[in-house]
Amino acid sequence: MESKFIAQAYSGDSSIWKYVLGIVLVTLGALVFSLPYNLIIANKVYQGVADAAKVEDLNYLYTLMDSNSSLFYMMLPFVGGLITLFLVVKKIHKQTLTSLTTSRVKIDYKRVFFSFFFWASMVLILFFVGYLINPQEIVWNFNAKNFAILFLLSIVLIPIQTSLEEYVFRGYLMQALGVSSKTKWFPLLVTSVIFGLLHYANPEVKELGYGIMVFYIGTGLLLGVMTLMDDGMELSLGFHAANNLITALLVTADWTAFQTAAIFKDISSPSLMMELVAMAVLYPFLIFVLSKKYKWSHWKEKLI
Template sequence: MENRFLAQAYKANHSIWNYVLGIILVVIGALVFSLPYNIVVANKIAEGTADASRVEDLNYLYTLMDSNLSMFYMMLPFVGGMITLYLVIKKIHKQSWINLTTSRTKIDFKRVFFSFFFWGSMIVLLNGISYFLSPESIVWNFDAKKFAVLLLLSIILIPIQTSFEEYVFRGYLMQALGVSTRTKWMPLVVTSVIFGLLHYANPEVKELGYGIMVFYIGTGFLLGVMTLMDEGMELSLGFHAANNLISALLVTTDWTAFQTAAIFKDTSSPSLIMELVAIAILYPVLLFVFSKKYKWKSWKEKLI
């Protein structure tokens, strides 16, 4: 059985060298848009207000400027990457954006929104349970002016960031590996592992240990399975946007990659409990709900 989503690449210029060139250009596009942040940090080092030996520490960088400003600068590379990816798809691959997104004749935004609100509700519920179990560790962090700016930036920039990651991993690379290897399991495994490993530099790894990599790679597999089984990226787009957007607005900490002017602040010691609950319980529940709602069949054929 052919996976219709992977087969969308055959409708485009799918030479492996086109994909190699495309990835190089996307990386360059992201790097160009990272220059403003690097220039700001370099100026602070020159002024003596920043320690050059610590700028690789993301937690330290958050102390150098307002959290909203940091977020704006950190989101810019994803904007650059998304713009470049769009041009690569149109100019090099001659592929429609719809074919990169889904096997359906048009993007199913109902799927995007269902995934967004379903997973978003689970995040809120999980944080509610966390507060119930340890209310003293969740403190009020609301600052109306800062939160208003955060809300505006988040609504605009976070969906770009999450969509860029999805289009690169669950879209571009998955289709590229699908047509080049003529397999289904290879795109799933490779994109999931690379997606997880790219989070290696996150502060969470230092705080929680290498066990967190199981969560990152596992999340990659979840998103990959959703894409292959549903033969489109809509569900993964909604999930990823909800995960980052609601997390950024609802609860922040002093040790994660995303430190924001959120409504609440978690002051508890770093723990893997939330991630383990997600991997062991919530992700299987999510796949079960989606499989029933969208009548997924032929798991083995679509994934392997």
């Protein structure tokens, strides 16, 4: 059984060399939009405000400007990458955004919103259960002015960030590897591993150890399974946006990739507990709910 979603690549020019070119161009697009942030940091180094030996440390960079400014500049590369990707798909592959997103006639936004609100609910429940168990480890961090700015930045930029990651891994690369290998398990596995490895530079890896990589790769597998079983990216788009948006607005910590003016601050010692609970309990529950709601079948054929 051929994957309807992967087969969407054939609606345009699926030449492998064009996919390689596309990834190079998307990377360049992201790099161009990262220039403002890099120039600001370079200027601080030049003025002696910043230590050049430490600028590779994300936690250190957060000390050089306020969290909202940091979030804005850190999100800009994703804006450049997403714009470039859409241009690559349209101009080089002659493919529509719809066919990159789904095998359906049009993008099913009801699926996006269902996935978003369902997973947002799960994140909120997990957070408040943790708060009830260890209330002393969560402190009030709310500042009305800073949070208002954070909220406006987040609702615009974080969905762009998560959409770029989904369109690259669950869309562009999934289809590219699928048509080149004529398999489904290969793009599922490879995109999940690459997705996980690209989080290697996150501060969480330093604080939590390499075990967190299992969570990142596992999340990639979850999103890949959702995409292949549902023959579209709508569910993964909603999930990823909810996960990052709610986290950025709800709780921050001094050792995470997103250090924001969130409502709460986690002052506990870094722990993998939340990630383990998500993988062991919430991920299977999410797959169960989605499979029932959307009547998924032929698991072996669609995934292997």
